Amino acid sequence: xxxxxxxxxxxxxxxxxxxxxxxxxxxxxxxxxxxxxxxxxxxxxxxxxxxxxxxxxxxxxxxxxxxxxxxxxxxxxxxxxxxxxxxxxxxxxxxxxxxxxxxxxxxxxxxxxxxxxxxxxxxxxxxxxxxxxxxxxxxxxxxxxxxxxxxxxxxxxxxxxxxxxxxxxxxxxxxxxxxxxxxxxxxxxxxxxxxxxxxxxxxxxxxxxxxxxxxxxxxxxxxxxxxxxxxxxxxxxxxxxxxxxxxxxxxxxxxxxxxxxxxxxxxxxxxxxxxxxxxxxxxxxxxxxxxxxxxxxxxxxxxxxxxxxxxxxxxxxxxxxxxxxxxxxxxxxxxxxxxxxxxxxxxxxxxxxxxxxxxxxxxxxxxxxxxxxxxxxxxxxxxxxxxxxxxxxxxxxxxxxxxxxxxxxxxxxxxxxxxxxxxxxxxxxx
Numbered sequence: 001x002x003x004x005x006x007x008x009x010x011x012x013x014x015x016x017x018x019x020x021x022x023x024x025x026x027x028x029x030x031x032x033x034x035x036x037x038x039x040x041x042x043x044x045x046x047x048x049x050x051x052x053x054x055x056x057x058x059x060x061x062x063x064x065x066x067x068x069x070x071x072x073x074x075x076x077x078x079x080x081x082x083x084x085x086x087x088x089x090x091x092x093x094x095x096x097x098x099x100x101x102x103x104x105x106x107x108x109x110x111x112x113x114x115x116x117x118x119x120x121x122x123x124x125x126x127x128x129x130x131x132x133x134x135x136x137x138x139x140x141x142x143x144x145x146x147x148x149x150x151x152x153x154x155x156x157x158x159x160x161x162x163x164x165x166x167x168x169x170x171x172x173x174x175x176x177x178x179x180x181x182x183x184x185x186x187x188x189x190x191x192x193x194x195x196x197x198x199x200x201x202x203x204x205x206x207x208x209x210x211x212x213x214x215x216x217x218x219x220x221x222x223x224x225x226x227x228x229x230x231x232x233x234x235x236x237x238x239x240x241x242x243x244x245x246x247x248x249x250x251x252x253x254x255x256x257x258x259x260x261x262x263x264x265x266x267x268x269x270x271x272x273x274x275x276x277x278x279x280x281x282x283x284x285x286x287x288x289x290x291x292x293x294x295x296x297x298x299x300x301x302x303x304x305x306x307x308x309x310x311x312x313x314x315x316x317x318x319x320x321x322x323x324x325x326x327x328x329x330x331x332x333x334x335x336x337x338x339x340x341x342x343x344x345x346x347x348x349x350x351x352x353x354x355x356x357x358x359x360x361x362x363x364x365x366x367x368x369x370x371x372x373x374x375x376x377x378x379x380x381x382x383x384x385x386x387x388x389x390x391x392x393x394x395x396x397x398x399x400x401x402x403x404x405x406x407x408x409x410x411x412x413x414x415x416x417x418x419x420x421x422x423x424x425x426x427x428x429x430x
Contacts, residue, residue, distance in 0.1 A: 013066055015152060019059030026058070027051065043203045047196050049167035050203060053160055057207040060156035064214045067149065071221050074109055079228070082115060086240050093241045096122035110229045114138055118237055128241035135237065139230050146222050150215060157211050164204025171197025 011017055029035045030045050044054045083099055100119040103112055114135075121134050175194050 013070075015059050015063035015066055018066070019062035020055065022062065023055040023058040026054070043199055046199060047167060047171075049163055049170065049196075049200045053163050053167075053200065053204050053207060056156050056160055056163070057211065060153050060160075060211045061214070063153050063156075064211070064218050068218050068221065071218065071225055074111070074225055075221070075228075077109070077111075079232070082111065083236050086236075091240050093122050093126055093128055096241070110142055110225060111232060114142065114229055114233050115236075118233060122241060131241065132238060135233055138233075139226070142226055142229070146219075146226060150219065153211065153215050157208050157215070160204045160208045160211070161201075164201040167200025167204070168197040171200065 026035075027045060030041060035041070044050055082103055096119045100116055100123065103115055105112075117138050118131070118135055121131065122128055171194060174196065
């Protein structure tokens with residue numbers, strides 16, 4: 001069944017099959033009249049050489065398309081982790097077989113095949129010595145395989161221009177064969193031969209150019225994939241396995257000996273563990289009997305000691321409760337006294353605020369009277385300016401100011417209340 005699957009996979013990935021099928025369908029549509037374009041028929045199906053060129057071009061394009069689809073699928077899964085992270089302190093080379101079995105099926109993937117070939121070296125030698133050199137060798141081997149995979153495409157790119165030159169030779173030969181000295185007026189055969197010669201060469205060069213461009217694009221994509229695979233393999237496997245480096249070449253023997261000693265130690269530890277378990281069961285039974293006999297005595301002594309301890313704790317708790325009650329009453333008394341003092345202070349502040357409020361009211365009234373006095377002075381100044389006695393009034397005011405200044409020196413520092421209402425009335429009378 002596996003052979004049938006392999007054969008089916010090979011046929012499905014065969015560029016000859018897909019290219020031949022595409023060319024057959026294309027020529028079938030031309031002969032069925034589906035494709036009627038004159039240029040298409042002239043350059044792709046005008047001569048048997050053009051049939052061959054078109055079929056070869058279809059096979060080459062099929063090979064590149066199949067290659068590109070495979071690379072796209074590998075690019076999507078190139079970053080997927082295939083192995084667990086490197087454990088602390090490295091890993092035993094004996095785990096290489098288990099790691100290789102955990103890998104998925106190969107299905108032509110560069111990364112999976114590289115992992116298998118790298119781990120195969122560790123499994124066969126039992127050591128990781130020379131693993132880095134082997135990884136470099138596998139990288140060069142994959143690069144060579146990638147270059148060899150384009151063998152069919154390179155052959156077609158070489159063969160199509162050759163077929164074009166062959167068509168040119170055939171066309172020129174037909175043109176010369178149709179050239180006759182007795183029929184110089186009829187040169188249609190010569191022109192047809194020359195048309196075949198130039199058409200086959202032109203379409204061959206165009207097809208070769210298209211194939212070369214697509215081959216370059218696919219090759220760049222494959223080189224990028226190989227670079228990613230090299231990086232992933234180096235990150236996952238370089239330094240993973242513990243290696244024993246001895247000059248006498250006995251690393252493998254020592255590794256095997258260590259494994260045998262480890263297995264023997266494991267069996268010895270298992271036997272020791274069973275002996276300890278049986279001893280534990282015997283000791284447990286003896287301890288249970290001793291504990292059961294001592295349980296009664298322990299219970300009696302514990303009960304007596306607990307009763308005495310609880311009675312002492314009860315007396316201590318009653319005494320502590322009484323002390324706490326007396327201290328709590330003292331704290332409440334002090335708190336009441338502090339509250340009364342605070343109330344008295346609050347009443348004093350309240351009376352002070354009432355006095356300040358009355359004073360603010362008087363200040364507001366005085367400000368109102370000052371406003372009225374300013375208005376009266378403005379009116380008097382306006383009247384004086386109209387009567388022309390303004391300068392005389394200024395002199396009188398200056399004398400009054402000097403008189404007030406002289407009297408201010410004789411009075412005490414105690415502030416006096418100014419009768420603003422009288423000032424307003426005198427201002428109005430003026």
